[in-house]
Amino acid sequence: MELLEKTDKIHETMLKNFEEKIERGDAIEPKDKMPDGYRKHLMRQMSQHAHSEVIGMQPEGNWITRAPSLRAKQILLAKIQDEGGHGLYLYSAAETLGISRDEMIAQLHSGKAKYSNIFNYPALTWADIGAIGWLVDGAAIVNQVSLQRTSYGPYSRAMVRICKEESFHQRQGYEIMANMMKGTKDQQEMAQDAMNRWWWPSLMMFGPHDSESPHTGDAFKWKIKRHSNDELRQKFIDKTVQQAEVIGLTIPDKDLKWNEEKKCYNHGAINWDEFYRVIGGNGPCNKQRMDHHVKVHNEGAWVRAAADAYRLKKEKQLLHL
Amino acid sequence: MATDSQLATWEVFMQSKPGANYIHAGSVHAADKQMALQNARDTYTRRGEGTSIWVVPTDAITASNPDDNDMFFDPANDKVYRHPTFYVMPEGAKAI
Amino acid sequence: MGDDALIQSYRLSEWCSNAPILEEDLALTNFALDMTGRAQAMLSYAGQVEGKGRTDDDLAYKRKERDFYNHLIMELPNGDFAYTIARLFFTSTFEFFFFNQLQNSADTTLAAIAAKTIKEVRYHNAHAIDWVLRLGDGTEESHNKIQKAVNELWMFTGELFETEEVDALLRDQNIAVDMPVIADKWKEHVAQVLSEATLTIPESGYMQSGSNKGIHTEHLGHILTEMQYLQRAYPEATW
Structure with missing residues (x-):
């Protein structure tokens, strides 16, 4: 009984220390004591974020061999490589939590782990x-900029690095659209068609409305999440509408309308059934994306095994010298 | 072979320009030293961020325990005589 | 040389999101990027020398199969990781000696491109060698796979050192490189790495040839079909 009280006490102090740290705005570091819920929430969010970067390489990778110019090919390759790199940073940050x-x-x-829903749509043209x-x-950048101030140190540092690198991604996409809108009728139609297909899924990327978001409470209290889904979505819409017009x-x-009072755009209803x-x-593309990931992972197994076996051999040789 | 299919992890430290301190950049997975170095190069210097790289096996690093922070770091707080501003210099003395 | 870089970068870029481990994905993409840059530089210069106003993109996206002069080894499908590594080892070793000499070319543009390329190629070669060693001396499975790849690719390596009369002419003017010297260095280096990797050096047998005259394997046509798709489907468009 006494022992139990003691552990309770230790646990209580730990929780108090943790909450004070969060309150002060100090970053939480891997060896700091943290509540299980905090660790679990981060693991889920960061691994989902990492998987999204990696799965996100697929729809774009689909166009690498068909890029229409050497410049376009370089840009696309560099961008997809960044996504892989960002997946890697995020995995590496998540690993500090002990997974x-x-x-x-x-x-x-x-x-058990998810990735961003957006990559289940096909890249057709x-x-x-x-x-x-x-x-x-x-849309991702709006979210990521906000996450630079997240409370877990390794996550926040990864986000800072990622945001710095991602700044060209959105611009290259916009440049492609702008060039096509200046081009032939075929190109203009292609651009508008892509806009029509990607607009709504992009809005869904921010997740359900705040009123329906199950994990929001703790994430805010622990300062993992710094802005709500709806706030971020609104930010994205407000900056994108003008870019489209240009x-x-x-x-x-058809319901998109400037709200003079709130100084932001009102948007139409999102099709949450589809979401x-x-x-x-x-x-x-759900099945296609996952099958591809599993296939690549399995096909690479013999290579990773060989690298490990080679290291072991060399270590043994070194010992016998 | 280990059950982990992703090879061992290595911590990456980068020097951004000659003479600068090495700063922790993140980690990579690799089977051996050469692979770790090359993977660090391909992951963390894509934009010309570095002039030199160190890689260290993650499990070779020992970190201080946050619970010991008071005994580790607080005792240095009152040793103000270690800082140059602690000393009163006679007026008019130059280059000191 | 521009076509070699172009077609090789095409094949390496196919590895994007397909590599055995994420780190290797980034590495192979880096190589593809290096080679695309080299293709740009070489093809722009080829266009200039030709003097008909064709750009690097014109040359990459608007030529026909028979007008491509890349070595056959560059266009072969990637196969498994061992096959890609064995090819990268053979080609980057060749490129290392080739560009090393080309740095001294009397043609200053070629010399400048070579000086930039040699740094990239040294790295590709080091990376490929490390993997040849790991796979060759790793597990039985990896050993067999890379040995098979080496054997299958061998007959495409002879073509790398072929020369024509015009090459000899350029060599005498100190513009092109001395192929027999490069061939000897290549053989010596390859033999050394393969034996360290516990692999058997294939016997010299028949060597495939044809790219000098624009005669390719059937694979090139498929590469061009994909690569040139947008340019051909929308000839009026600029991207």
Whole structure:
């Protein structure tokens, strides 16, 4: 009984210290004591974020061999490589919480861990590469800028690095769209079609409305999340509408209207049935994306095993010298 | 072979320009030293961020325990005589 | 040389999001980027020398199969990781000696491109060698895979050192390189690495040839079909 009271006491002090730190705005570092819920929330969020970067390489990778100029090919390659790098930074930050990349990949394959829903949509034409860079990365950046101030040190540092590198991503996408809108009729139609298909899924990237978001409470209290889904979504809409107008693209939302009082745009209703249907596994590319990831992972197994075996051999040789 | 399919982790330290301190950049997975160095190069210097790289096996690093912070770091707080501003210099003395 | 870089970068870029480990994905993409840059520089210069106002993109995206002069080894499909590594080892070793000499070319543009390229190629070569050693002396499975790749690719390596009359002419003017010297260095270096990797050096047998005359494998046509798709489907458009 006495022992139990003592552990309770220790636990209480730990929680108090942790909350005081959060309150002061100090970053939490890997060896700091933290509540289980905080650790679990971060693991879930960071591994999802990392998986999204890596799965996100696929729809764009689909166009690498068909990029229409050497310059376009270089830009696209560099961008997809960045996504891979960002996945790597995020895995590496998540690993400081005591979960291995191997475990995270296993969770992705078993379906326990998710990735961003947006990548379950197909990249059909070259204009989709523009739309993904401009809208999808544009939406991601709004979220990531906010996350630079997240309370977990390694996560925040990874986000700072990622934001710095991502600044060209959105611009390259917008440049593709702008060039196409200045081009032939075919190109203009292609650009508008991509806009029509990617606009709504991009808005869904911010997640359900604040009124329906299950994890929001703790995430705010612990300063993992610094802005709400709706706030971030609004920010994205407000900056994107003007960019679309400049190059002559129409936002596919007939209810979109400037709200003079609130100084922001009102938008039409988001089709949440579609959102939950795609998350539930019935998007156009869910199976394709996951099959690809599993296949690459399995096909690479013999290479990783060989690298490990070679290291062991060399270590043994060194010992016998 | 280990059950982990992703190879061991290495911590990466980068020097941004000659003469600068090495600063922790993140980590990479690799089977051996050469691979770790090359992976660090391909991951963390894509924008010409570095002039030199160190890689260290993650498990070779020992970190201080936050619970010991008071005994580790507080005792240095009152040793003001270690800082140059602690000393009163006679008026008019130059280059000191 | 521009076509070699272009086609090789095409094949390496196919590894993007397909590599055995994320770190290797970034590495192979870096190599593809290096090579695309080299293709740009070489093809721009080729266009200038030709004097018909064709740009690097014109040359990459608007030429026909028979007008490409890349070595056959560059266009072969990637196969497995061992196959790609064995190819990268063979080609980067060749490129290392080739560009090393080309740095001294009397043609200053070529010399400048070579001086930039040699740094990139040294790194590609070091990376490839490390993997040849790991795979060759790793597990039985990896050993067999890389040995098979070496054997299958061998007959495409002879073509790298072929010369024509015009090459000899350029060599005498100190513009092009001395191929027989490069061939000897290549053989010596390759033999050394393969034996360290516990691999068997294939016997010299028949060597494929044809790219000098624009005669390719069937694979090149498929590369061009994909690579040139947008330029051909929308000839009026600029991207």
